[in-house]
Amino acid sequence: xxxxxxxxxxxxxxxxxxxxxxxxxxxxxxxxxxxxxxxxxxxxxxxxxxxxxxxxxxxxxxxxxxxxxxxxxxxxxxxxxxxxxxxxxxxxxxxxxxxxxxxxxxxxxxxxxxxxxxxxxxxxxxxxxxxxxxxxxxxxxxxxxxxxxxxxxxxxxxxxxxxxxxxxxxxxxxxxxxxxxxxxxxxxxxxxxxxxxxxxxxxxxxxxxxxxxxxxxxxxxxxxxxxxxxxxxxxxxxxxxxxxxxxxxxxxxxxxxxxxxxxxxxxxxxxxxxxxxxxxxxxxxxxxxxxxxxxxxxxxxxxxxxxxxxxxxxxxxxxxxxxxxxxxxxxxxxxxxxxxxxxxxxxxxxxxxxxxxxxxxxxxxxxxxxxxxxxxxxxxxxxxxxxxxxxxxxxxxxxxxxxx
Amino acid sequence: xxxxxxxxxxxxxxxxxxxxxxxxxxxxxxxxxxxxxxxxxxxxxxxxxxxxxxxxxxxxxxxxxxxxxxxxxxxxxxxxxxxxxxxxxxxxxxxxxxxxxxxxxxxxxxxxxxxxxxxxxxxxxxxxxxxxxxxxxxxxxxxxxxxxxxxxxxxxxxxxxxxxxxxxxxxxxxxxxxxxxxxxxxxxxxxxxxxxxxxxxxxxxxxxxxxxxxxxxxxxxxxxxxxxxxxxxxxxxxxxxxxxxxxxxxxxxxxxxxxxxxxxxxxxxxxxxxxxxxxxxxxxxxxxxxxxxxxxxxxxxxxxxxxxxxxxxxxxxxxxxxxxxxxxxxxxxxxxxxxxxxxxxxxxxxxxxxxxxxxxxxxxxxxxxxxxxxxxxxxxxxxxxxxxxxxxxxxxxxxxxxxxxxxxxxxxxxxxxxxxxxxxxxxxxxxxxxxxxxxxxxxxxxxxxxxxxxxxxxxxxxxxxxxxxxxxxxxxxxxxxxxxxxxxxxxxxxxxxxxxxxxxxxxxxxxxxxxxxxxxxxxxxxxxxxxxxxxxxxxxxxxxxxxxxxxxxxxxxxxxxxxxxxx
Numbered sequence: 001x002x003x004x005x006x007x008x009x010x011x012x013x014x015x016x017x018x019x020x021x022x023x024x025x026x027x028x029x030x031x032x033x034x035x036x037x038x039x040x041x042x043x044x045x046x047x048x049x050x051x052x053x054x055x056x057x058x059x060x061x062x063x064x065x066x067x068x069x070x071x072x073x074x075x076x077x078x079x080x081x082x083x084x085x086x087x088x089x090x091x092x093x094x095x096x097x098x099x100x101x102x103x104x105x106x107x108x109x110x111x112x113x114x115x116x117x118x119x120x121x122x123x124x125x126x127x128x129x130x131x132x133x134x135x136x137x138x139x140x141x142x143x144x145x146x147x148x149x150x151x152x153x154x155x156x157x158x159x160x161x162x163x164x165x166x167x168x169x170x171x172x173x174x175x176x177x178x179x180x181x182x183x184x185x186x187x188x189x190x191x192x193x194x195x196x197x198x199x200x201x202x203x204x205x206x207x208x209x210x211x212x213x214x215x216x217x218x219x220x221x222x223x224x225x226x227x228x229x230x231x232x233x234x235x236x237x238x239x240x241x242x243x244x245x246x247x248x249x250x251x252x253x254x255x256x257x258x259x260x261x262x263x264x265x266x267x268x269x270x271x272x273x274x275x276x277x278x279x280x281x282x283x284x285x286x287x288x289x290x291x292x293x294x295x296x297x298x299x300x301x302x303x304x305x306x307x308x309x310x311x312x313x314x315x316x317x318x319x320x321x322x323x324x325x326x327x328x329x330x331x332x333x334x335x336x337x338x339x340x341x342x343x344x345x346x347x348x349x350x351x352x353x354x355x356x357x358x359x360x361x362x363x364x365x366x367x368x369x370x371x372x373x374x375x376x377x378x379x380x381x382x383x384x385x386x387x388x389x390x391x392x393x394x395x396x397x398x399x400x401x402x403x404x
Numbered sequence: 405x406x407x408x409x410x411x412x413x414x415x416x417x418x419x420x421x422x423x424x425x426x427x428x429x430x431x432x433x434x435x436x437x438x439x440x441x442x443x444x445x446x447x448x449x450x451x452x453x454x455x456x457x458x459x460x461x462x463x464x465x466x467x468x469x470x471x472x473x474x475x476x477x478x479x480x481x482x483x484x485x486x487x488x489x490x491x492x493x494x495x496x497x498x499x500x501x502x503x504x505x506x507x508x509x510x511x512x513x514x515x516x517x518x519x520x521x522x523x524x525x526x527x528x529x530x531x532x533x534x535x536x537x538x539x540x541x542x543x544x545x546x547x548x549x550x551x552x553x554x555x556x557x558x559x560x561x562x563x564x565x566x567x568x569x570x571x572x573x574x575x576x577x578x579x580x581x582x583x584x585x586x587x588x589x590x591x592x593x594x595x596x597x598x599x600x601x602x603x604x605x606x607x608x609x610x611x612x613x614x615x616x617x618x619x620x621x622x623x624x625x626x627x628x629x630x631x632x633x634x635x636x637x638x639x640x641x642x643x644x645x646x647x648x649x650x651x652x653x654x655x656x657x658x659x660x661x662x663x664x665x666x667x668x669x670x671x672x673x674x675x676x677x678x679x680x681x682x683x684x685x686x687x688x689x690x691x692x693x694x695x696x697x698x699x700x701x702x703x704x705x706x707x708x709x710x711x712x713x714x715x716x717x718x719x720x721x722x723x724x725x726x727x728x729x730x731x732x733x734x735x736x737x738x739x740x741x742x743x744x745x746x747x748x749x750x751x752x753x754x755x756x757x758x759x760x761x762x763x764x765x766x767x768x769x770x771x772x773x774x775x776x777x778x779x780x781x782x783x784x785x786x787x788x789x790x791x792x793x794x795x796x797x798x799x800x801x802x803x804x805x806x807x808x809x810x811x812x813x814x815x816x817x818x819x820x821x822x823x824x825x826x827x828x829x830x831x832x833x834x835x836x837x838x839x840x841x842x843x844x845x846x847x848x849x850x851x852x853x854x855x856x857x858x859x860x861x862x863x864x865x866x867x868x869x870x871x872x873x874x875x876x877x878x879x880x881x882x883x884x885x886x887x888x889x890x891x892x893x894x895x896x897x898x899x900x901x902x903x904x905x906x907x908x909x910x911x912x913x914x915x916x917x918x919x920x921x922x923x924x925x926x927x928x929x930x931x932x933x934x935x936x937x938x939x940x941x942x943x944x945x946x947x948x949x950x951x952x953x954x955x956x957x958x959x960x961x962x963x964x965x966x967x968x969x970x971x
Binding site: 011043051052053054060063064067068072074075078079082083085086089090094095099100101102103104105106107108109112113115117120121124125127128130131132133134135136137138139184187188189190192194195197199200201203204205206208221223224225226227228229230231232233234236343 | 748
């Protein structure tokens with residue numbers, strides 16, 4: 001038998017990766033290399049746990065993989081035994097001609113039956129204990145765990161760090177025990193990081209927790225695995241593990257030097273609104289925001305409304321009051337009253353105005369882009385737009401990933 | 405001893421049978437005959453299978469590309485929800501018990517009908533009404549996008565036809581309870597004289613175990629769905645956190661029914677396989693009592709493992725631990741059945757015709773479905789695999805590889821009895837091969853995807869999984885063609901197949917002592933009660949070209965009784 005027959009099952013496909021980077025449809029932040037699968041890629045290597053799993057990037061990943069492969073081999077041995085016996089009997093004892101009478105044989109043997117009922121149970125007991133101990137390992141928080149608050153909403157992630165920074169990707173520090181304290185503002189969600197082998201539902205009305213100790217720096221997928229409505233499959237983001245806390249901070253903190261209202265508004269937008277509202281003119285779950293201040297009046301359900309500060313505040317605090325034409329009740333937005341203060345909204349308004357015409361707002365000549373390049377925060381020539389930052393990074397990233 | 409004339413009258417092809425004894429649509433719509441109700445159920449569930457199967461093919465076509473625009477996200481979500489809801493509630497749960505079980509169960513007891521024929525017909529009309537409500541959700545309710553599980557609070561918030569659909573599932577629950585109750589009473593009270601519990605065919609043991617679950621678990625689903633409707637319309641605050649409710653409570657209620665419901669789906673299938681393996685090996689089933697009691701054990705343990713659907717839901721770790729432990733115990737009775745089937749094949753006289761090939765594919769596919777359950781029972785591994793395609797593949801191996809395969813096998817086994825005509829065995833086997841190959845190609849790649857972290861219910865996905873989805877889609881179309889072909893062969897046979905005798909396969913259970921197709925009263929004589937796995941009790945009759953009980957055969961031509969083997 002040719003074990004290389006399932007050549008098709010190979011994963012790595014450079015062309016597809018390229019396409020996702022170019023794809024405008026991909027509103028999610030897939031890891032720029034987009035492939036976590038560095039191990040065995042052909043089904044001929046099915047015996048290797050790296051064929052079945054993404055890379056191991058947390059402390060308990062290896063024990064999960066070990067148990068998986070252990071059960072895999074037990075199952076495989078039993079399965080092959082069953083199928084071989086079945087096929088052998090069917091060939092050997094197949095009915096020949098009209099000879100319908102079977103050979104004489106026993107139809108009952110208590111000893112054998114008890115043996116094959118009880119015997120395999122020993123294996124089951126091991127599976128249970130190994131699974132349970134691995135489970136409790138992944139549930140116990142260490143004392144020095146860093147606490148990160150996670151707020152999941154349709155269809156957006158916000159991660160808030162102990163120093164008050166927040167981001168829409170999860171940034172972690174290598175070897176730092178971490179406790180995620182998770183809550184949902186609307187329906188059920190679930191936080192799943194395959195590379196960490198960790199998953200936990202996020203339940204509205206209560207807190208749930210997930211623990212992890214990342215052991216490998218890099219970018220990993222983080223997905224929502226509890227169905228949460230229309231853009232469930234877009235509720236994906238990155239979990240990025242950094243080598244040092246400083247490096248992490250560069251990715252999460254907002255830099256004081258650029259403290260113009262519109263800049264802060266952009267940050268608020270990215271954390272709270274970008275899941276549903278795009279700024280590239282494309283309609284998503286909600287209407288695009290960059291066009292808002294280019295119009296004087298906007299068509300809504302019951303007529304038209306003047307675009308002004310009052311309208312923006314109302315739309316954020318009481319989203320159901322005036323729904324933009326073409327956006328149905330299914331995609332209804334949650335109220336941000338209590339989450340965004342009036343001052344926050346003012347800064348968002350500044351950002352909206354900046355999107356329409358940078359010259360309209362104070363500091364509008366400063367380039368957009370949340371992250372500063374390098375450590376040199378003062379330089380305004382760093383990045384020009386968010387889009388460009390992304391493109392540049394994505395061009396470099398596959399190369400580095402390949403080298404690693 | 406019977407004369408040739410009596411033999412011909414009892415076992416020959418009759419002029420009037422249950423199909424043609426009365427005519428006109430009213431004679432079907434108001435029939436109380438369990439055989440006609442079984443046939444109507446069969447037509448109904450088959451229609452549901454084709455509808456939900458078409459949804460599946462649309463889904464698979466959408467998933468060919470990682471950023472496919474074939475369906476909008478909303479439509480994709482509706483499509484997978486309807487695929488699941490129609491398959492589970494309208495097809496799989498009633499498929500084997502209500503269609504095949506209805507036809508076969510009373511005849512296996514030598515009875516004229518079920519205990520409550522009117523209730524039986526009511527069950528069918530409740531099925532029509534419930535399925536109608538599900539269809540109403542599609543036609544008038546704007547579809548349904550909650551997933552077949554109706555998880556709160558999403559199901560409370562969504563504006564799609566949740567109320568239509570949950571009400572439909574509620575009514576279908578009553579249909580299921582009616583069938584279950586009917587079967588329990590029938591088996592308890594209407595067995596033939598001398599037919600003790602341990603002389604029941606194993607299919608009846610499994611139907612009996614299934615009925616216990618239907619009667620005990622289904623009311624919980626009914627109550628839960630009514631509470632969901634009340635929550636949605638009146639905000640009573642049981643499941644909705646905004647009013648002080650707990651969404652996880654819904655999951656407990658839901659799975660308290662829906663996990664046992666998994667055994668409603670698989671137990672009757674296992675019963676069919678016990679019959680097929682034994683008949684087509686012409687050998688007494690190995691370890692009768694172990695198989696019989698394993699059905700009951702599975703039914704009872706099935707009530708205690710619902711929490712394994714909720715390992716990541718936020719339920720307490722201790723509860724999680726207990727559910728994991730009990731989950732592993734279910735593996736034992738399931739394994740016992742597989743080992744006993746293999747032991748039955750040993751030294752048998754194995755006929756590899758269509759129903760037997762389905763039985764053998766069942767052992768293969770259910771083997772994979774069952775063994776992958778071990779991965780999901782182990783806590784730490786399940787945390788990783790939960791809600792990924794691994795789970796999707798696992799339960800499709802059990803429900804499609806298990807139940808659907810067994811249903812087709814059972815149809816090919818009892819079809820000659822139901823319609824008195826034989827199918828084309830070669831074409832039947834080709835259909836079986838297509839189903840087997842198509843199924844494996846569809847679902848095996850999903851194990852790999854799932855382990856690598858592909859979440860379920862995703863309308864778009866990371867491109868690294870695209871190749872697996874493409875293989876899966878190709879397999880789905882082969883599977884679809886296979887199922888169509890399997891049904892086409894059967895339907896052709898029902899109308900145009902060559903006539904066959906009363907017992908072409910030399911089965912020993914009582915339903916084969918009726919003519920094919922059976923008389924309206926099932927039997928025109930007192931059927932001989934014998935051991936359902938004593939195939940030596942049936943002898944070949946040349947004139948009728950079929951097998952008949954020794955008692956009715958021409959004494960001059962009857963071969964001597966084989967020495968029974970005792971151990």
